[in-house]
Amino acid sequence: MDVLSLARWQFGITTVYHFLMVPLTIGLSVLVAGMQTAWVRTGKVRYLSMTKFWGKLLLVNFAMGVVTGIVQEFQFGMTWSAYSRFVGDVFGAPLAMEGLVAFFIESTFLGLWIFGWDRLPKRVHLACAWAFSLASLASAYFILAANSWMQHPVGVTFTDGKPRLESIWSVLGNSTALSAIPHTISGAFAVAGAFLLGIAAFRLARKHSDEDKQVWRASLKLGGVVAVVAFAAVAITGDRQGQLMFEQQPMKMASAEALCHTEAPASFSILAIGDVNRPDCENVKSITLPALLSVLAHHDLTTEVKGVQELIPLYQAKYGTNYPVDPQLGELSGKPIDYVPNLPVTYWGFRLMIGFGALSAFGALVALWLTRKGRFPRAGTTLGRWFPRLALLGIAAPFLANSLGWIFTEMGRQPFVVAPNPSGVDGVWMFTARAVSGLSVGEVLTSLIALTAVYGVLAVVEVVLIRRYVLAGLPEPEAEEEAEGDHLAFAY
Template sequence: MDLLDIARWQFGITTVYHFLMVPLTIGLAVLVAGMQTAWYRTGKRRYLKMTKFWGKLLLINFAMGVVTGIVQEFQFGMAWSAYSRFVGDVFGAPLAMEGLMAFFVESTFLGLWIFGWDRLSKGVHLACAWAFSLATVLSAYFILAANSWMQHPVGIELIDGRPRLTSISALLTNNTVLAALPHTVFGCFAVAGSFLIGIAAWQIARHHRDSSPDDEDRRAWHASLRLGAWVAVVAFAGLAISGDVQGKLMFQQQPMKMASAEALCHSEAPASFSIFAIGDVRQPNCEDVKSFTVPYVLSYLANGDLTSEVKGVQALVPEYQARYGTHYPDDPRLGPYAGQPIDYVPNLPVTYWGFRFMIGFGALAALGAVLVLWLTRRGRFPAGRFWAPLAVLSIALPFLGNIAGWVFTEMGRQPFVVVPNPDPSGVDGVWMYTASAVSAGVTPGELLTSVITLTVLYGVLAVVEIFLIVRYVRGGFAGVLPSEPPEGEKNEEALSFAY
């Protein structure tokens, strides 16, 4: 592999691993704040148990997310220094906002929440929970604003070959980020909902299957199970709606990505949506591919009607070549890519199947959540021995859907790392090829050593997180909240929730 391939592998490994932590933190933080609100308003002990148990798992995941996120800065500086210089004048503002306004608020109020039990009033403590949870969403917004600029650059001018930010409001109100934010947040809730379903189902099956429906712990687990199922169902509906909005924008802003997502090699009017394909989708002529399609659907997804034309890969390639050139610049910093022809077609198998895995895993998780709601109505719990293990395994479905969606988003924009704005009102010349973004002063051997080291490190961190999660899941409510003391005695548990 050359330097660019190794750099892309490093970015993919570190980013996908970090993103395993992010959606669970965002979704679970809001749900935990909601559980604490229920306890604050009703005073029922089962909601306190839910708050402390799920809050403990949230803290473990948050801590691991912080550790894995730090590596992102390291790998950008090491492997992508040219990219960092190119986008630095634009990304400085949103990333500073994320660090100072969002992450600072997260850390501060999370600390108050951890150590504020029995030290702060219930109302103030609850406010800390909501401040922390909403700050996680705000943090995601600023990061997505930066990522969306790479997908659709706005609010800048080109000076000496580099973009300079001229309007922070344009960057923060980019229609790409306004579409990406709800889609991402709904994905986070889908992850958190399935997480609640799997763990609560395991707890009931293992410890409370034969207990009375009035048993407090069983009722708390059942409430967690139902909450997770409702959240997952609503989240998938939100994903479908926001995904449709996001898809229509992508057809306008990155038509090659969406044509590749459908393996649409030839233009069609009306265009059909491909359910799945049989054959070799690696070639942009699609001569060896048999695709099973639904008529008219792709035209609607692209343009909101049933008859419009959707351009295919072969029609788009000449347009890209005419607008952005046929060859890479003859620049020695591009290494083996200097002066070579540019392939504007992204990896078709990855974009095509990544798009379908994203939808498929999400749909399976939603169907599972609907089944859970039916089987657990009126306090019931299924008697089958395989039901709980399947519920635990279903935790992986929205995680896999989120990963597939981000792989599709990032790889589908190749060969660009900053995609040109096709709008005539956009700034001409603002784009960057991925081959131009990699660091020129790093050798393939050095970068390969970095990839191996980080992969091993992440493997160790994965073992640590799984160990901690499993340990506290097995401990259940008793592991985070002592039993109620006999009447008249005081229960000293001020630091029971702190590490």
């Protein structure tokens, strides 16, 4: 492999792993704050038990998210220094805002929440929970605003070969960001809902006191409802993203469908049989829904959607046919530019993203039906044996949907690391091949192996900690007051 491929693998592995933590932290932090609100308002012990149990799991995940997230920003300078120099004037503002929110507001109020159980008034302590929960949402906003600028650069002028920030409000109000943020947050709640449902179903299959059963039933119902509502929100916000993709990144739209030739109206491919890796699609047969792609692209039954073969010459005319002759580009120096993303990744990633999301929502509906009116599949029956196991396995579905969505988003804009804005300032785009640092293959390979190994160890640590707390269950009722003062045990 060359430096570019290794650098992309490194960033992909560490980013996808980090993003496993992010949606759970965002969704679960808000749900935990909601549980504590219910306790403060009603005084019911089961809401306090829910807050403390799910709060422990939140803290484990939050800690791992912080550790893995720090590496992301180091990588910009380590393996993507040319990219950092190109976008630095733009990214400085949103990343600084995210740093202030994450490391000051979020961390401060999280610390107050962890250690303030018996030292702060109830409502002040509750306010801390909402403060760090809302701060996590704000932190996500700034990160997504920066990422959305890479998808659709706005608010800049082009001076001396670099974009210069002209309006931070244009960056924060980018149409791509305003579409990506509700979609991502909805996906985060889908993850948190499935997490609650799966663990609660697993715990309900065991013997418990009536009080404990109330906690697990309430958690399961909350998780199921949140998962279903979140999937509906994902679908609605995803519709808007599809329209923007049609306008801003037509090659990504065509690649998502393996649409090799222009169609009007355009059909939506449900399943492709054959080699979708060929941009001429000679060996591909698709099962399609007529005109649905036109509906997704422009909300009508007639819109033309350009195919890969027709888009290639348009991209070549605007951005060139060959890479510049530059030793820094390595093997790609002077070679033809391939404007077609990896079709198998974009095509199947898009479908698997939708499929796993729909599977999670369907599983949540089934779980809510099977546990309606206080019911639960009887122990000893086939359903009683398989329901908690499938619910636990179902936690993975929205995680996979989220990860596949990001893989599709990032891979689909290749060969650009900063995709051009069709109606924006000329020159504000960057090929991925020009973004990588001038490192040797051995240097990048060493960091790739080292980071992958460290992240593998962290994955084991997180799974072990979460498993330990899940198996430990709820604190004993008589120890409830002591638990309020047991700060370190609660935190760690």
